[in-house]
Amino acid sequence: MRKRTRRRRLSMTSLIDVIFLLLLFFMLSSTFSRFAEVELSSASAGTTGTRDVTRSFVQLGESSLRVNGEEVALAALPESFAETAPEADPRQVIVSLEADVTAQRLTDLLVILRGIERLTIRVLGS
Template sequence: MLEAYIDKPRRKKISLTALIDVVFILLLFFMLTSSFSQSRAVDLSQPIASATAPVAPRTQLLLLYKDGHLRLHNSDFFLAHYRELSGSHLTELDNTAPVVLLTESTVQIAAITELLSRLHVLNFERTTLGGVLPEDQQ
């Protein structure tokens, strides 16, 4: 009788409950650690052609310095601090023309982002960060 037990290998039953728990924990981990970014639509509509050629607006160069003063290149426009920029300055700045922001290399990132968001609030739609001021402008 002892030989009957030796010949047949004994099979162990695998519990699926532990496997399901592990899969559930992994699912929760990946769901909580993944980032869900919002996709934005890009407007691909083309403007309608007209008989007259459109006049390209002149690009405005805004110069931001480390002490916070702001000036428009080749203009008399000057602000002691960029936080003073308001809607009353739209007579001196054209919010339909492209704006390139040039900064000194020591300007804080917070100041740059605050100025860019202030320009956005004032409906400057075509604003970009141009880089660092050349040495002769500092």
């Protein structure tokens, strides 16, 4: 005749300790800094300046991009600005967003515009 052995119940204390140590490890090894930041400045009403500034108007949609009313591909945007204004003039770009634009699409546009020298970017608010 076999003697029945009773199984011991699992101790939850050691399991909670392991979970707590894992939680501490992941919290301390993670970084909470931002990967990249894009500076935004909102366009506001103001007086016109006395200096000559070349202005461009960009309309950004989910699948469309227009510079001064002409359809342009996102990759060809720097060449478009090279043609519209000489390098000596300061340039200002006013960006208007359509309702279906995603944050990623706006970020892609701003990253490309930031690569163009002597360019001030203003984003129209709603």
